Amino acid sequence: MDTLTRANLRARVRRLLATGVLPLRSDDQKLIGGCGLGQPCACCGGTISTSEVLYEIECPERSQALPMHLRCMEAWEIESRISGPGCSQRLVL
Numbered sequence: 001m002d003t004l005t006r007a008n009l010r011a012r013v014r015r016l017l018a019t020g021v022l023p024l025r026s027d028d029q030k031l032i033g034g035c036g037l038g039q040p041c042a043c044c045g046g047t048i049s050t051s052e053v054l055y056e057i058e059c060p061e062r063s064q065a066l067p068m069h070l071r072c073m074e075a076w077e078i079e080s081r082i083s084g085p086g087c088s089q090r091l092v093l
């Protein structure tokens, strides 16, 4: 499912971060790469098919890993950096 443009994807990820659906990227999260199994992506909501690269994010505070497309994971990392602590561009909620 490639209907989201990069800008749309970034905006969506930003919203998910702001609402707490997605955690901010941090060093204590574990990233596991693999192949998709048809599960929904935590960022774009699209299916991660068996021909696509899958990243699973294991967060210590969550019991379930977050599956993401490679490009969604990249958008998540960028948006986490922008909206995370220590950055002047804080999100105003």
Ligand SMILES: [Zn+2]
Pocket (backbone or CB within 6 Å): 041, 042, 043, 044, 045, 046, 068, 069, 072
């Ligand atoms: Zn995705």
